[in-house]
Amino acid sequence: MAHVSDLIATDIEQYLKVHERKSLLRFITCGSVDDGKSTLIGRLLYDSKMIFEDQMTALENDSKKVGTQGGEIDFALLVDGLAAEREQGITIDVAYRFFSTEKRKFIVADTPGHEQYTRNMVTGASTAQVAVILIDARKGVLTQTRRHSYLVSLIGIRKVVLAINKMDLVDYDQATFERILADYKAFAARIGLADIAAIPLSALKGVNMLARAEETPWYQGPSLMEYLETVEVEDEARKAPFRLPVQWVNRPNLDFRGFSGQIAAGEIRPGDAVRVQPSGRASTVARIVTQDRDLEVAVAGQSITLTLADEIDISRGDVISRTDGPASVADQFEATLVWMSDGAMLPGRPYLMKLGTKVVTASITEPKYKVNVNTLEHLAAKKLDLNEIGIVNVATDQPVAFDPYKENTTTGGFILIDRISNATVGAGMLHFALRRSDNVHWQAVDVAKDQRADLKGQKPAILWFTGLSGAGKSTIANMVEKKLYARGRHTYLLDGDNVRHGLNKDLGFTDADRVENIRRVAEVSKLMVDAGLIVLVSFISPFRSERRMARELVKAGEFFEVFVDTPLAVAEARDVKGLYKKAREGKLKNFTGIDSPYEAPEDPEIHLQAADLAVETAADAIIAHLEGAGVI
The missing domain is CATH 3.40.50.300 (P-loop containing nucleotide triphosphate hydrolases)
Structure with a gap:
C-alpha cells in the first residue's frame, strides 16, 4: 500500500512541476451587453474540464430554473456570480476565472458590457495581455464595442481576438462575418489596433471554440482555444529599464534595512549602480533578498527586498532605478483620463493620486478636449462625466518618479481617489512631463x-x-x-x-x-x-x-x-x-x-x-x- 501511495505522490509531484513550467496568459473578454462574454468563458471552463461534478449538476439545475437557453446548459451561470447578474442576465462586476490546458495556464477577466460599468472593464483590462472583443453577429459593431476597443488601445493591449459570436443565429453566413470584420478593422486602424484575429463563433454551441468546426467551412483560421494556447506575448517589462516602486521599508532589526516591492520592469543584480527617485540619491545593490534565498539576478514580476551599500533615506512610494536608465521626475504632466465616477470631474478640485506605490495630492485642469469614442472626434469640454475620456494636465503637490505609460504601465498609470469618500473616481495614463514643471521654481526671499x-x-x-x-x-x-x-x-x-x-x-x-x-x-x-x-x-x-x-x-x-x-x-x-x-x-x-x-x-x-x-x-x-x- 505504501508503494502505491509513493507512486501517487510521485505522479502528483511530476504533474505540479509540469504545471509550474506552463506559461500564463491573462486575457479579458469585453464588448457590448449580451454579446455572450460570460457564455464564452463558461464554455472554455467546461471544455477544458475545469468544472467539478457537483458544479456540473448545479449548473444543469440552474439552467433549467433560469430557462434562457431553451433547455440547453447556460454556461454564463458559471461566471455570473452576483445575484443581481443572474436576475438581470448581465455582468456587473469583473469576474476572474482560472483554467488550464496541457499547453498553457490562463486567467480570464469577464468584464461588464453595460456602459454604466465601463469603469469595471478598465480594472479588468489593466493586467491583460490579450483582449477578446465579442460582437453579436446580428448587431455588428456597436458604440460599446468601439468604447471598449478604444480603452483596450489606451491601456496598451495590442493583441485582439475579434470573436464574432452567435453565428448560429445568422446561419453561419460568411458575408455577415466579413462585413463586421471590415467595419471593425476600419475603426481599429484609427486607434492603433493592428494585430487582430477574427474568429466566427457560437459560444453556446461550442462552434470554433476548441477546434475548427464544420459549420464554417469557409473559415481557415485557428479556433479560439488554439489561438489562446499559441499566441506569443512578448514580456516587454523584462526588456524595459529597471524599476522597483518601494512598497515597504523592511527593518526587522538594527542589523538589516531593506526596501521591498515588486519589480515593475527590467532586471537587477548585486553590484548594480542604482538611483532613488525623486530624491536622486545613488548607491549600489548589496543583496537581493527573498524569503527563500538571496538571488544573483531578479527580473520583472518578482517580489524582492534590496539592500544597498549606503545608508540612504528611502520611503514607501520612492522608485529605485538603475543609474543607466533612471525614471523621470516631475510634478506636472499631460495625461489621458478615464472618468469612472457618477459625480463629474471638476477642474481644480484636489484628489488623491496613486502612482505605483506613491500617493500624492493632485489637481486636474480643465480638459484640453474629450474624445467621442464613436468618431474619435476631439470635443471641447469643461469637465468629464461618467465614462468620458479626456486629455488633461495633472499637477501634483510634490515631484514624483514616473515613466510615460506606453513605456511602463506601472510607473505611468495612475488612479484618482476622492478624498472624502475614498472611492476610485478616475484612471489615467501619463504622457509626458510639462516643460514648465522644470522651468518654474519657487523664488527664495529674504523676508519670511x-x-x-x-x-x-x-x-x-x-x-x-x-x-x-x-x-x-x-x-x-x-x-x-x-x-x-x-x-x-x-x-x-x-x-x-x-x-x-x-x-x-x-x-x-x-x-x-x-x-x-x-x-x-x-x-x-x-x-x-x-x-x-x-x-x-x-x-x-x-x-x-x-x-x-x-x-x-x-x-x-x-x-x-x-x-x-x-x-x-x-x-x-x-x-x-x-x-x-x-x-x-x-x-x-x-x-x-x-x-x-x-x-x-x-x-x-x-x-x-x-x-x-x-x-x-x-x-x-x-x-x-x-x-x-x-x-x-
Whole structure:
C-alpha cells in the first residue's frame, strides 16, 4: 500500500512541476451587453474540464430554473456570480476565472458590457495581455464595442481576438462575418489596433471554440482555444529599464534595512549602480533578498527586498532605478483620463493620486478636449462625466518618479481617489512631463512669513466662514474684523460677492466654476497669511473637498473653519438679495440649497447656531476662540 501511495505522490509531484513550467496568459473578454462574454468563458471552463461534478449538476439545475437557453446548459451561470447578474442576465462586476490546458495556464477577466460599468472593464483590462472583443453577429459593431476597443488601445493591449459570436443565429453566413470584420478593422486602424484575429463563433454551441468546426467551412483560421494556447506575448517589462516602486521599508532589526516591492520592469543584480527617485540619491545593490534565498539576478514580476551599500533615506512610494536608465521626475504632466465616477470631474478640485506605490495630492485642469469614442472626434469640454475620456494636465503637490505609460504601465498609470469618500473616481495614463514643471521654481526671499507676522505682533491665520446664502456669514465676518481692528490687528476680509466683481468675475455658478472660485480664493488667502495677516474669508464654499484643500494650503493651526449654521428655511425667509425667490421661480440655476448641494462641515473649529445668536454674540464667540488658540 505504501508503494502505491509513493507512486501517487510521485505522479502528483511530476504533474505540479509540469504545471509550474506552463506559461500564463491573462486575457479579458469585453464588448457590448449580451454579446455572450460570460457564455464564452463558461464554455472554455467546461471544455477544458475545469468544472467539478457537483458544479456540473448545479449548473444543469440552474439552467433549467433560469430557462434562457431553451433547455440547453447556460454556461454564463458559471461566471455570473452576483445575484443581481443572474436576475438581470448581465455582468456587473469583473469576474476572474482560472483554467488550464496541457499547453498553457490562463486567467480570464469577464468584464461588464453595460456602459454604466465601463469603469469595471478598465480594472479588468489593466493586467491583460490579450483582449477578446465579442460582437453579436446580428448587431455588428456597436458604440460599446468601439468604447471598449478604444480603452483596450489606451491601456496598451495590442493583441485582439475579434470573436464574432452567435453565428448560429445568422446561419453561419460568411458575408455577415466579413462585413463586421471590415467595419471593425476600419475603426481599429484609427486607434492603433493592428494585430487582430477574427474568429466566427457560437459560444453556446461550442462552434470554433476548441477546434475548427464544420459549420464554417469557409473559415481557415485557428479556433479560439488554439489561438489562446499559441499566441506569443512578448514580456516587454523584462526588456524595459529597471524599476522597483518601494512598497515597504523592511527593518526587522538594527542589523538589516531593506526596501521591498515588486519589480515593475527590467532586471537587477548585486553590484548594480542604482538611483532613488525623486530624491536622486545613488548607491549600489548589496543583496537581493527573498524569503527563500538571496538571488544573483531578479527580473520583472518578482517580489524582492534590496539592500544597498549606503545608508540612504528611502520611503514607501520612492522608485529605485538603475543609474543607466533612471525614471523621470516631475510634478506636472499631460495625461489621458478615464472618468469612472457618477459625480463629474471638476477642474481644480484636489484628489488623491496613486502612482505605483506613491500617493500624492493632485489637481486636474480643465480638459484640453474629450474624445467621442464613436468618431474619435476631439470635443471641447469643461469637465468629464461618467465614462468620458479626456486629455488633461495633472499637477501634483510634490515631484514624483514616473515613466510615460506606453513605456511602463506601472510607473505611468495612475488612479484618482476622492478624498472624502475614498472611492476610485478616475484612471489615467501619463504622457509626458510639462516643460514648465522644470522651468518654474519657487523664488527664495529674504523676508519670511514669521518676520512679517512679528512686525505686526500677531499670528497669521485664515477664518473661513461657510454656510448657506443668507446665513449671516458676511455680517458676522464684518463684525469680527471690526473687533480685531479695534485691538490693533492687521486683517483683510475676502467676501464672495466682492471677489466676483474682480478676481473671479469670469466664473459662473456651475459646480466646476464654484470649485475654481474657491481654489483662487484659497490661493489668495495663503498669500495673505504669508504676508502675516489674519484673513477673513466669507464664501458659501459648498463642497467639503475645496474647504479641505484651502485648509491644507497653510500650516496646522492657521486655518479655522467657521460654520454659520442657519437652517434653509430661516435663510430663505431673510432672502435679503431676493436670490431664493428667483431660484424657486427657476430664474436662477445652480443655487446652493435649492438645486445645488451644500455639504455641511463635519468638524468645524467654530460652530455657530446663527439663527439663535445675535451678531455681536457670534463675533465675541469667535474672538474668544482665537484668544484660546493663541492667534490674538
